[in-house]
Amino acid sequence: MAATQSRGGGGVVPVQVDEEHGRRRQGGAAPQEEEEEAAEKPELRRGPWTVDEDHILVNYIADNGEGRWNSLARAAGLKRTGKSCRLRWLNYLRPDVKRGNFTADEQLLILDLHTRWGNRWSKIAQHLPGRTDNEIKNYWRTRVQKHAKQLNCDASSKRFKDAMRYLWMPHLVDATATADDEYHQHQAAAAGNIDGLLAGGDVDHVQHALAAGVAAGDDMQLVMSGGGWAAAQAQEANDQGLWPSSSGHGLSSSVQAAAGGAGQFEDPELSGWVQGFSDSIITGNLWALEEIWKMQ
DNA sequence: AATGCCTTCAACCGCGGGTGT
DNA sequence: CACACCCGCGGTTGAAGGCAT
Numbered sequence: 001m002a003a004t005q006s007r008g009g010g011g012v013v014p015v016q017v018d019e020e021h022g023r024r025r026q027g028g029a030a031p032q033e034e035e036e037e038a039a040e041k042p043e044l045r046r047g048p049w050t051v052d053e054d055h056i057l058v059n060y061i062a063d064n065g066e067g068r069w070n071s072l073a074r075a076a077g078l079k080r081t082g083k084s085c086r087l088r089w090l091n092y093l094r095p096d097v098k099r100g101n102f103t104a105d106e107q108l109l110i111l112d113l114h115t116r117w118g119n120r121w122s123k124i125a126q127h128l129p130g131r132t133d134n135e136i137k138n139y140w141r142t143r144v145q146k147h148a149k150q151l152n153c154d155a156s157s158k159r160f161k162d163a164m165r166y167l168w169m170p171h172l173v174d175a176t177a178t179a180d181d182e183y184h185q186h187q188a189a190a191a192g193n194i195d196g197l198l199a200g201g202d203v204d205h206v207q208h209a210l211a212a213g214v215a216a217g218d219d220m221q222l223v224m225s226g227g228g229w230a231a232a233q234a235q236e237a238n239d240q241g242l243w244p245s246s247s248g249h250g251l252s253s254s255v256q257a258a259a260g261g262a263g264q265f266e267d268p269e270l271s272g273w274v275q276g277f278s279d280s281i282i283t284g285n286l287w288a289l290e291e292i293w294k295m296q
Numbered sequence: 297a298a299t300g301c302c303t304t305c306a307a308c309c310g311c312g313g314g315t316g317t
Numbered sequence: 318c319a320c321a322c323c324c325g326c327g328g329t330t331g332a333a334g335g336c337a338t
Contacts, residue, residue, distance in 0.1 A: 048306075048332090070323065082323075087307065090325095122326060137327075138305050146303090 045079045049088055053078060057085055058093055091132045098130030102139060110136055111144075115161045 045053075060076035066089060069082030078085060091097070102110070106128055113124045121133035121140075128136065140155075148155035153163075 046308075068323080081308095083309095083325090084307075086324080091306075119327065133326075134306080141328095142304060 043079060044081060046084070049092075053080070054088070054093060057089060061089060061093075087134075091134045096130050097132065102131075106131065110139065111164050114140065114144075115164065 049057075056076055056078055060072065064072070064075070066072070066086075069086040071082070073080050073082045073085045076085075080088075109127060110124060113127060117123055119137075119140075121137045125131055125133040125136050145155045148157075148160045153160045
């Protein structure tokens, strides 16, 4: 494990930290009591974790379990705050933490759950086994928000959510199905990223799906056709009514909308906007298509 | 090759809620 | 009830590496 790959954090700089809240306590003229209090506390490390620290933490948790992080940090002999230990374990060292790019399945789920719950990252993460709230949050901020910016709208706006629901998500549903079909061809090389589809020359397939639309109800079946985790998640989401529209097949209308049914939007402005967006894809505007792919 | 800008993501910060005393 | 402690969440930071010039 490349534990020292971690970036950021400003280097390993020992500073005095309020162990309770992890606040820095350097700078300024501290009252005498505070100085004495600080002197009693061990010097705490900040910044990237070392391999040794990782080993200590992993071994300690293997022997004693996780939880009670402040006392764990002390008992393990780590010069870190409990919060830092918890974060390192949950986001990096946990054996079941999944590395690498988000799959189309996962992206689809994130988009859907975010439209439902907003920035409830931990809640969203509960539905993506092996993924952390931090990872999902970073994905959202770096990929999704970037694309919202490209579209000149706010990621939290109804307009962007509609764009995701009616354009991006159907796109991912299709990509998920295609990825299942061609899993052995592309998945390994693409690490589960849709880039694999592009590498496989599947632009036409995607365009065709968008242009022709998918028969009502088929989109859900596509998601579920993989028979794997995506299927289970899709089934669960469907059972819970998580998919848009009360019929449980909201994505069908989504795909239809993306295929040119934008006239069904109540908001005429959005209707035109989405129609234009769809047209730019369907008519083979490669620049627009590439932008769509980039955001994945 | 050098430089500067951009993207990514591990880690930190601040806060609120839960629990124990 | 009040307080302290602990945990977890969401937002933010900043260094590393990639990319463009």
